[in-house]
Amino acid sequence: MAKKPPQELTLAAGNGLVDRRSFLGRAGGVASALGLATLGMSSAQAEQLKVQDWTKTPGLGFTPYGQPSKYENGVARGPIIEPNAMYKTGPGSIRSPLQFLEGMITPNGLHFERSHNGIPDINPDEHRLLIHGLVKRPQVFTLEALSRYPMTSRISFVECAGNSGALYAKTAAEGTAQTLHGLLSCAEWTGVSLALILDEAGIHPKAKWLLAEGADPASMSRSVPLAKALDDVMIALYQNGERIRPSNGYPMRLLVPGFQGNMNVKWLHRIKLTEGPTMTRDETSRYSLLLKDGKVAQFKFPLDAKSVITRPSPGLTMKAPGLYEISGLAWSGNGTITRVDVSADGGKTFAPAALSGPVLPKAVTRFRIPWKWDGGPAMLQARAVDDTGYVQPTRDALVAERGLNPAYHNNAITNWSIAADGVIKHAYA
Amino acid sequence: MAVETPHLGVPIKPEDFAAWDRSISPDGAGLPPGKGTAAQGKENFALKCSGCHGADGAGKPADRLVGGVGTLASDAPIKTVGSYWPYATTLFDYVRRAMPLNEPQSLTDDEVYAVSAYVLFLNGLVTEKDQINAKTLAKLKMPNRDNFFIVYPGNLK
Numbered sequence: 001m002a003k004k005p006p007q008e009l010t011l012a013a014g015n016g017l018v019d020r021r022s023f024l025g026r027a028g029g030v031a032s033a034l035g036l037a038t039l040g041m042s043s044a045q046a047e048q049l050k051v052q053d054w055t056k057t058p059g060l061g062f063t064p065y066g067q068p069s070k071y072e073n074g075v076a077r078g079p080i081i082e083p084n085a086m087y088k089t090g091p092g093s094i095r096s097p098l099q100f101l102e103g104m105i106t107p108n109g110l111h112f113e114r115s116h117n118g119i120p121d122i123n124p125d126e127h128r129l130l131i132h133g134l135v136k137r138p139q140v141f142t143l144e145a146l147s148r149y150p151m152t153s154r155i156s157f158v159e160c161a162g163n164s165g166a167l168y169a170k171t172a173a174e175g176t177a178q179t180l181h182g183l184l185s186c187a188e189w190t191g192v193s194l195a196l197i198l199d200e201a202g203i204h205p206k207a208k209w210l211l212a213e214g215a216d217p218a219s220m221s222r223s224v225p226l227a228k229a230l231d232d233v234m235i236a237l238y239q240n241g242e243r244i245r246p247s248n249g250y251p252m253r254l255l256v257p258g259f260q261g262n263m264n265v266k267w268l269h270r271i272k273l274t275e276g277p278t279m280t281r282d283e284t285s286r287y288s289l290l291l292k293d294g295k296v297a298q299f300k301f302p303l304d305a306k307s308v309i310t311r312p313s314p315g316l317t318m319k320a321p322g323l324y325e326i327s328g329l330a331w332s333g334n335g336t337i338t339r340v341d342v343s344a345d346g347g348k349t350f351a352p353a354a355l356s357g358p359v360l361p362k363a364v365t366r367f368r369i370p371w372k373w374d375g376g377p378a379m380l381q382a383r384a385v386d387d388t389g390y391v392q393p394t395r396d397a398l399v400a401e402r403g404l405n406p407a408y409h410n411n412a413i414t415n416w417s418i419a420a421d422g423v424i425k426h427a428y429a
Numbered sequence: 430m431a432v433e434t435p436h437l438g439v440p441i442k443p444e445d446f447a448a449w450d451r452s453i454s455p456d457g458a459g460l461p462p463g464k465g466t467a468a469q470g471k472e473n474f475a476l477k478c479s480g481c482h483g484a485d486g487a488g489k490p491a492d493r494l495v496g497g498v499g500t501l502a503s504d505a506p507i508k509t510v511g512s513y514w515p516y517a518t519t520l521f522d523y524v525r526r527a528m529p530l531n532e533p534q535s536l537t538d539d540e541v542y543a544v545s546a547y548v549l550f551l552n553g554l555v556t557e558k559d560q561i562n563a564k565t566l567a568k569l570k571m572p573n574r575d576n577f578f579i580v581y582p583g584n585l586k
Contacts, residue, residue: 090530091530116527117527117530117533130441130446130449131438132441132443132446132450137438137440138440138441138442138443138446139438139439139440139441140438140439140441140446141437141438141439145435145437145438145439146437148435148437149434149435149437150434196434197438199434200434200436200438201438211452213452217527217533218526218527218533219451219526219527219533219534220527221452221526225581225582227582269449270449272450272452274454276454276455278452278453278454278455278522279454279455279515279516279518279519280452280519280522280523281519281522281523281527284514284515284516284519284577285508285510285513285514285519285523288577289585290501290506290508290513292502293502294501294502294576295576295577295578296501296513296515296573296576296577296578297578297580297585298515298577298578298579298580299579299580299581300580300581300584300585301580301581302584304584334584401586402585404504405501405504405506409585
């Protein structure tokens with residue numbers, strides 16, 4: 001086959017953003033576009049290859065449950081935040097290392113965790129799920145009984161409503177994709193439709209809400225609108241193919257797609273149908289938004305469209321000018337991501353990124369776009385759009401609307417500032 | 430056409446789930462019998478709460494419980510039971526289900542009433558001698574209640 005001549009990169013926006021199609025479906029073209037001169041490798045010679053010891057020695061045996069390579073030890077959740085020094089567990093959270101992950105699925109061992117008084121050690125044989133309140137037939141399920149029901153699977157993100165709360169700070173917090181935005185993960189959840197269970201119990205016409213309660217030592221509880229419960233809520237039993245991990249709600253949790261992570265009640269043991277919301281501590285004192293006029297927005301449930309560039313991002317210092325792929329995550333609790341625009345000049349100009357399938361409602365969507373870094377200062381931003389037409393706001397716009405006090409639901413555009421030495425920092429644009 | 434489903438839930442009588450049915454509505458439904466005053470709750474607060482919430486609820490390492498009224502619209506809002514929480518029933522419900530952190534659900538209902546009364550007293554919302562029970566707690570209107578508005582089923586800009 002005749003060799004194609006190298007093609008010029010098509011620039012799509014300021015400061016080196018390349019047309020997203022340059023990396024898509026053009027194997028030959030990409031190789032050409034990536035031409036050695038572009039990568040600055042034309043003069044260097046690779047070292048002589050040798051046969052390594054691991055190729056000449058029999059390897060290790062099998063293990064009952066696999067672990068990542070020891071060389072990947074740095075890919076870990078963190079930081080461990082224990083606000084109460086008096087008790088070892090207590091309330092806290094630990095975040096997913098978004099900057100080291102690819103694709104759309106968070107491995108189970110790296111899914112973020114949030115607990116309000118530690119992780120309970122639940123014996124699945126003794127665990128019970130009580131359905132009561134405004135139902136005709138109060139009833140109790142064992143895990144074994146629930147496991148016999150027809151199951152459904154869906155890929156869904158869970159995001160803590162407090163994720164990215166640091167972007168309400170007056171000055172830009174130092175941090176990484178993980179420490180600023182890592183209370184977000186995405187998994188395939190499998191379980192039983194809540195509507196099916198409630199139908200069997202017989203919903204009283206007066207029921208408009210339900211209270212979901214965990215069996216943890218905080219008895220964490222949240223009110224969920226019945227309309228949502230009957231729409232797409234699931235009693236999840238499996239996460240990415242295996243039983244849910246203890247830290248994520250073993251043996252069962254509520255999955256409330258797109259809504260505040262806190263509503264996805266873990267260690268679920270009780271559902272009470274009610275006329276109105278119960279006004280629990282975690283839906284009044286917490287997870288409500290204090291606005292600039294002192295009013296408090298309560299029951300703002302869906303996580304609005306948001307995105308974050310995971311590569312390049314703080315901690316992943318750029319080593320040399322040349323062609324890079326910008327990669328990130330976009331998601332919306334209101335629907336499906338339709339578009340992600342990326343800027344390399346601090347929001348002056350944007351180019352559309354390629355969305356890597358599958359693109360699913362209320363799941364994270366991986367986006368990618370090539371970028372030719374010239375070695376100078378740059379400011380990377382991503383802006384998500386969903387199928388309701390909603391456009392992710394700038395931080396200035398969000399703060400102008402709500403003030404700096406809401407603490408929750410910060411879905412503003414994040415700005416990564418890249419210095420000429422390749423060091424990347426979080427900075428306000 | 431009704432679809433046949435497994436029906437594997439086992440019927441249960443209310444008296445057999447009474448130990449679990451402990452959530453309390455803002456109208457007071459679910460509040461148990463019992464009573465307490467701030468004077469009665471003071472000792473338990475010092476013993477079981479102040480280690481995390483500070484003497485007299487001043488906070489640290491855990492939440493500050495007292496004061497902050499008038500700060501919510503400022504750039505340094507102080508969110509406490511007195512300044513922020515919209516319902517007094519939530520206080521009883523939360524203390525009974527989750528506090529103290531090292532020994533949840535260890536207080537009797539009378540003790541929860543008394544400790545709740547003490548926190549309300551520290552916020553100037555009841556006197557030291559006011560008896561707090563199912564009736565008086567449900568009737569107490571928290572100062573910040575009217576600042577709460579419900580977004581659902583809409584959304585917030």
